Amino acid sequence: MLKKKKFDYTGVLSSVFAILIGLLMGFVILLLCNPSQAVPGFFTILTGAFTHGAKGVGQVFYYSTTIILTGLSVGFAFKTGLFNIGASGQFIVGGFGAVYVGIMCKNLGSIHWVVALLTGVVLGALWGMIPGLLKAFFNVNEVISAIMMNYIGMYGVNWFVKSYKPIFNNIRNESKPVLETANIPKMGLDKLFPESSINGGFLIAVLVVILVYIVLDKTTFGYELKAVGYNRDASRYAGINEKKSIVLSMVIAGAIAGLAGACLYLAGTGKHIEIVDVIADEGFTGISVALLGLCHPIGVLFAGIFIAYLTAGGFYLQLFEFSVEIIDIIVAIIIYFSAFALMVKLILSKLEKKKGMAEQVNKTPPNDPKQERGGEEA
Amino acid sequence: MDYVIEMLNITKEFPGIIANDDITLRLKQGEIHALLGENGAGKSTLMSVLFGLYQPEKGVIKVKGKEVKIRGPLDANALGIGMVHQHFKLVHNFTVLQNIVLGMETTKGGIIQMADARKKVVELSEKYNLLVDPDAIISDITVGMQQRVEILKMLYRDNDILIFDEPTAVLTPQEIDELMRIMKDLTAEGKSILFITHKLNEIKQVADRCTVLRRGKYIGTVDVADTDKEQMSEMMVGRKVNLTVEKSEAKPGEVVMEVKDLCVKSVREGHTKNVVDHVNFQVRKGEIVCIAGIDGNGQTELVHAITGIGNMSEGQILINGEDVTKKSIRYKNTHGLSHIPEDRHKHGLVLDYNLAYNLVLQQYFEPRFSKGGFLKKKEINEYADLLIEKYDIRSGQGKETITRSMSGGNQQKAIVAREIMRNPDILLAVQPTRGLDVGAIEYIHNQLVAQRDSGSAILLVSLELDEVMNLSDRILVIYEGAIVADLDPKKVTVQELGLYMAGSKRKEADHA
Numbered sequence: 001m002l003k004k005k006k007f008d009y010t011g012v013l014s015s016v017f018a019i020l021i022g023l024l025m026g027f028v029i030l031l032l033c034n035p036s037q038a039v040p041g042f043f044t045i046l047t048g049a050f051t052h053g054a055k056g057v058g059q060v061f062y063y064s065t066t067i068i069l070t071g072l073s074v075g076f077a078f079k080t081g082l083f084n085i086g087a088s089g090q091f092i093v094g095g096f097g098a099v100y101v102g103i104m105c106k107n108l109g110s111i112h113w114v115v116a117l118l119t120g121v122v123l124g125a126l127w128g129m130i131p132g133l134l135k136a137f138f139n140v141n142e143v144i145s146a147i148m149m150n151y152i153g154m155y156g157v158n159w160f161v162k163s164y165k166p167i168f169n170n171i172r173n174e175s176k177p178v179l180e181t182a183n184i185p186k187m188g189l190d191k192l193f194p195e196s197s198i199n200g201g202f203l204i205a206v207l208v209v210i211l212v213y214i215v216l217d218k219t220t221f222g223y224e225l226k227a228v229g230y231n232r233d234a235s236r237y238a239g240i241n242e243k244k245s246i247v248l249s250m251v252i253a254g255a256i257a258g259l260a261g262a263c264l265y266l267a268g269t270g271k272h273i274e275i276v277d278v279i280a281d282e283g284f285t286g287i288s289v290a291l292l293g294l295c296h297p298i299g300v301l302f303a304g305i306f307i308a309y310l311t312a313g314g315f316y317l318q319l320f321e322f323s324v325e326i327i328d329i330i331v332a333i334i335i336y337f338s339a340f341a342l343m344v345k346l347i348l349s350k351l352e353k354k355k356g357m358a359e360q361v362n363k364t365p366p367n368d369p370k371q372e373r374g375g376e377e378a
Numbered sequence: 379m380d381y382v383i384e385m386l387n388i389t390k391e392f393p394g395i396i397a398n399d400d401i402t403l404r405l406k407q408g409e410i411h412a413l414l415g416e417n418g419a420g421k422s423t424l425m426s427v428l429f430g431l432y433q434p435e436k437g438v439i440k441v442k443g444k445e446v447k448i449r450g451p452l453d454a455n456a457l458g459i460g461m462v463h464q465h466f467k468l469v470h471n472f473t474v475l476q477n478i479v480l481g482m483e484t485t486k487g488g489i490i491q492m493a494d495a496r497k498k499v500v501e502l503s504e505k506y507n508l509l510v511d512p513d514a515i516i517s518d519i520t521v522g523m524q525q526r527v528e529i530l531k532m533l534y535r536d537n538d539i540l541i542f543d544e545p546t547a548v549l550t551p552q553e554i555d556e557l558m559r560i561m562k563d564l565t566a567e568g569k570s571i572l573f574i575t576h577k578l579n580e581i582k583q584v585a586d587r588c589t590v591l592r593r594g595k596y597i598g599t600v601d602v603a604d605t606d607k608e609q610m611s612e613m614m615v616g617r618k619v620n621l622t623v624e625k626s627e628a629k630p631g632e633v634v635m636e637v638k639d640l641c642v643k644s645v646r647e648g649h650t651k652n653v654v655d656h657v658n659f660q661v662r663k664g665e666i667v668c669i670a671g672i673d674g675n676g677q678t679e680l681v682h683a684i685t686g687i688g689n690m691s692e693g694q695i696l697i698n699g700e701d702v703t704k705k706s707i708r709y710k711n712t713h714g715l716s717h718i719p720e721d722r723h724k725h726g727l728v729l730d731y732n733l734a735y736n737l738v739l740q741q742y743f744e745p746r747f748s749k750g751g752f753l754k755k756k757e758i759n760e761y762a763d764l765l766i767e768k769y770d771i772r773s774g775q776g777k778e779t780i781t782r783s784m785s786g787g788n789q790q791k792a793i794v795a796r797e798i799m800r801n802p803d804i805l806l807a808v809q810p811t812r813g814l815d816v817g818a819i820e821y822i823h824n825q826l827v828a829q830r831d832s833g834s835a836i837l838l839v840s841l842e843l844d845e846v847m848n849l850s851d852r853i854l855v856i857y858e859g860a861i862v863a864d865l866d867p868k869k870v871t872v873q874e875l876g877l878y879m880a881g882s883k884r885k886e887a888d889h890a
Contacts, residue, residue, distance in 0.1 A: 218755075220748045223735070230730040237687055237717070237725040238739040239708030 015292055015299070019306070022334030029329060030322065037320040044320065045327065048313030058193025060305065060312045062267070065201045066091075068304030069208065069260030070286025075295035076212055077253040081229025084250065086131055086146025087257040088283025089153030092273070094124035094258025095265045095280075096157040099273055102178025102266060103167045112181035117204075117262045124258015125251045127153060132250025136243035142250065150279050158275050174272040175265075183268035201263035206301065208256060213297040225249055257283065288335040307331055380407045380443070382539055382570045383428070383459075388437035390423055397423040398434070401596040403589050405539065410561055410571045412581040412602070414614050415591035416787075416815030421574050424591070425541060429454045429461070441539075460537030462528040464544045468516045474527050475499055475512040478534050495534075502533045506563055521673070522553035529560065540564065541572045546580055547812075550672050551843055551876040558584045576614070576815050578607040579844070590614050615817040623820075625827045628851035631663030633699075634714070634835035635684075635804045640693030642679045642859075653679045655859040657693070661804060661835040666826065668838040668850030668867075672879050676859035677839045678720060681808055685717050686710055687725065698803060711740045716802030718793055718810045720839070726793045727781050734762035734777035737796050769795035770821075787814050794822055798829055805829060808839040823849055843872055857881045 026045065030038040049056050070087045077084035084090075098120035101112075108115055127149055134140035161168055161175050169176045187200035216222040228235045228245040235242045260282060265271055289307060293299030314327025383405040390398040398420045405411050415421045426432045428439065430448035438445050441457045448454050468477050475492065478499055484491045499512055508526045516524060525545060532540055542561070546554045561571055561584055573585060581588055581602055588605070590597040590613040597613050611619045642654035654676045661667045671677055682688025684695055686707040695703050697714055705713075719725035727736050738747050738758050747758050762777035771791045773779035781789055794810060807826060811819040826849065830836050840846050846853060847867050855863040855878040863878045877883040 218753060219751050220743045220753055221751060223742050223753060227728050227731065227739075231724075231728045233687075233724045234726065234728050234739070236707065237685070237719060239706065239711045241706075241708075 012294070012299075015294060015303075018292070018334050018337035021337045022330055025333045026326065026330035029326060033322060033326070034320070037322070041317055041320040041322050044316045045310060045313045045330070048316035049309050051316060052195075054193045055196045056312065058189065058196025058198040060309045061189075061193070061202045062197040062199070062269070063311060064305045064308035065205045065267075066260050066264045066282050067285045067289050067307060068205045068301055069263060070257055070282050071289025071293060071300040071304050072205075072209060072212055072286075072297060073253045073257040073260065074283075074286045075290035075293060075297065075300045076216070076256065077249060078290060078295040079216055079229060080225040080245070080249040081232075082132075082135070082246070082249055082253070083143050084128070084146060084253045084257070085143050085287070086128065086149045086283070087253070087260075087286045088280045089146065089150035090124040090127040090254040090257035091261040091264075091283050091286075092157050092280045093127045093153045093261070094120035095261025096120075096161070096273060097123035097258070098182075098262035099161075099175050099178055099265050100167060102182030103176055106179065109181065112179065113184050113266055116178070116182045116266055117184070117259065120258045120262025120266075121255045122258070124261065125255035128250040128252075128254015128257065129247060132247040132254075135250070136246040150283070154277070154279050157273060158277070161273055162275055169272070172272070174274045177270070177272065178266060180268075182266055184263065184266045197267060197269040199267050201267055204259070204263065205304075208259065209297045209301045212256070216297070257286070260286075288331065291335055381405060381440070382407050382442055383572075384438075384440040384443075385424065385428060386438050386440070388424065388427055388434045388439075390420075390427055390432055390434045396594050398427065399594045399596070400436075401591065401594075403596075404599070405570050405572055406587075407570055408565050408568055409586040410565055410573055410584050412585035412588040413572060413574045413591070414576060414578075414581060414588055414610060416576065416593075416614060416817055419591040419614075419815075420594040421591060422543075423594075425461070425543070425574065428459065428541075455535060455537070457539075458537050459539045459541065460532030460535060461541040461543060462525065462532065462545055464547060466524050466528050468524055468527060470517040471515060473513050473515055474510050474519070474530075477516060477527055478512075478531050480531075482535065499530060499534060502530060506533065506560065506567065508533075508560060520553075522549055522556065525549070525553075525557065526560075529564075538569050539572070540569055541574065543574045544576075545573075546575070546577060550879060551872060552880065554580070578610055578816075581610065582607060592616055611816050614815070619816050619820055623823045623827060623848045625849075626831070628665045628830070630665040630851070631833070633660045634663050634697065635661045635837065636694075636696040637684065638694040638696070640680065640683055640695070641691050642676070642683050642689065643691040651859075652691075653859050654683060654690075657856075657859075657861055659854055659861060659864075661837050663803075663833055663835050664830055665851040666830050666836040666838055666849055667852045667854060668840060668846050669854050669856050669861075670840060670843070670846045670850075670875060670879060671856035673841050675856050675879075677808070677856060679859070680856070681717070681720070681806060681839060684806065685715065708740075714803030716797040716800050716805045718797050718805070718807040720808040720812075722786075722789055722793055727789060729782040730780060732777065733766070733771070733773060733779050733781055733784070733792060734758050736781050736792060737762045737765050737777075739796065740800065765792075765795045765799060771795060787818050790814055791818060791822075794825065798825055802834055804835045804837065806837050806839070809841060810838070811840075811842070811845060819845075843875060846875070847872060855879055857884075 027038065027042045030041045049060050070091055073087045073090070074084050098116045101116040101119045105112065105115060130149055131142045131145040134145045135142045167175050184200045187203055189198045189200065189202065216226065224235070224240045224245050225248070227238070227240060228242045232242050235245070264282070265273065285307065289300055289303045292307070293303035310331060311327055314324055317324060317326060381404045385401065385403040388398050388401045389396065401420065401424060403413070403424065413421050423432065427434050428448065430450040430453050439448060440446065446457060448457070469480065472480070475496055479495045484494055496512060503509055508530055510523055510526050510530065516527070545557060549557060558580070565571055575581060585602045587599055588602050588610060589599045590610065592614060600610070637657055637659050640654055640657045641652045644651055644653050657680060659667070669677055679688055683690035694701060697710065702710055702713065723729060728739065738761065741747055742753060747754050759777055765771065766776060769791050772788050773784045781792065797805060810826070811822050814822065826836055826838070838850060850867050853865040853867055853870070853875070854861050855865065855875065857879065858881065862884045865875070874883070
């Protein structure tokens, strides 16, 4: 009874299982499309990221920065009992804030990028706060209001960028580049991964991952947020201000998604806000990342890097006359199967039970006084 | 004598535990056979085996002398075995008749034929003296009536082996007497009844024989007429149990909590009546005041209004002379109020948190358990170990156990431990022993009395008359949201109390 809790590895295992199935199905699809090229194509998916050595690895980290953050936004909300499907809206609004400050605030010098980044964070937080308020005070389902906020965010940003001359590049129908001072510094990463697009954003993302982990797991604030997520009534009974917790959960989730947007558009890689009527898919990829990472901050970090790795490898599929979309299909299958994580968990625990039972029969003495509750609730 | 059911040497194991260890249960034709055991003794597992929900590792089941293999509830039903569950399985917006035929409708060309069914139901209800209105909607009839519907459901399916799973938990004393009579009538007509319970009075009252289980083991089968309650409870718990609460005379001190003119308006649309209607009372230091009443007479709303979980429309609440009507839940929690909630899953526990986290649910933020916003896990765990030890909370992995996986009794113990350890000035205990076995009830009752003697005021809300009579120093009867009597437990009989609870007797509460 005093044993230390065993690490519950079934969750991790089910994610690994999902990945394997996803890759296998991807291979089948490659076979169906072009049997002769399937084997080298599949090999490329797995190793393509290394094609250009350190540069390729840096590129993977660069891609992963955004989806780690949106994944973290979704995963954090999940942990506190909310489904933040609005990460896309918060992402684009946050990105817009960063771009606006990046172009317009000219005399900030070395703190320019920090201010731009924080603006993104604040706008994202505001965007997340609205569904939070609606949920807490009017019991409006956050999924519905967040989807609405996605559209409002997307069209609002499009309209504003387009109609505000100083930040609009009307030749390319997108926002102008931000000033050099607004780009996130490389923080020495360019030395590790020369020629790649990696920048300090990745370190910021890792830092936020650790921060979220600490908040959720170690603080009284995290205790409250999770308690409200698990059981709103019991939290109220315990005297936790559950309305405040819900709003703050969404504010934090929004802030992280806003940071993701800011990190992307301040990366100095020629990314601009394009005027297209499409909801940013970084937010939806975030849902996948959160699911694959089991909503655990550290899990999200690895899931984000993994999906970025596959995407990078998938880019080279074009060499074998496959279209890059195949990689989206594979990622989709992986997510699909990680949604079956529960099923896999069940199978695993059943297998374990069987094993445990065989041992138990020989082990349990007939008069074990420590024998605990029977199958009463079963 | 013929046995209708023989469960011979049943063994059912779950990982880490033998839920049924070589259990033998034999039900005779026409008898009422009680199955007695604490929570976790294996009663439910045994019944699940009988219903084919679990397959036993060892043992055979014989029905009417023939060995059978039961693979699921449908098999059991085909063998004539029926069950009234503790929580009724009725469709609330269907009529009585519709509920009874549900799943066995007679149809003709896809169109439902109710006339035959109605005839059969009416016949059955006359034969067994189970009068119900076949066209009443379930949600409009009383719990006692709903139970009759459940019984009729079994009879309609021509079941002749009837299992009652703790059927009296939800009934008033009068309804319990009625049920006992019905059970006897049923056996007189040749039905055999298996009666699962942990209430010894009822066993004494109706059962012919009694099989006792303890911690998954078969202890014995006794003839009820030759065995007294003390012996049975000793078999069940494994030690001598004191069935009456030992307590000294209450020495009420100053008033700790005062409720003045409290009203709660109904939230249901179209209802203008007060669910809690101008309630006034005081609870003093060193006394246990009990609010007795039939479930659904405003107890829940009253308690929620006091604690702040629910709303109130009028009135005032004072704790230690301070007006806390408008204060937050946390303020009340930290200023002397402790609350053992009625619904342990909804309010009492965060089921997905582990035991240690649940044991500090209202205290995690206090300097003792946190520093600078960080949880002091070491202190929390030590505190959890202390409570687990002191209150004998049993679980799979101690403080690390996710509370969802704990048995109901141990979940309740955890809540009681948590609330008492906070050393409250006023303890609101709402059905603190619901679903617990004699051993645990004895323990919790003693804890409440000890808490009283150490100077706490206790407000007990209970539906169990034994508990009300045994434990309280003063009884307030609540009926339709109003306090209709203020009684001294020494001067009132259970029958009289039942009449007050049913609203047929009324005595304006003296404003003590």
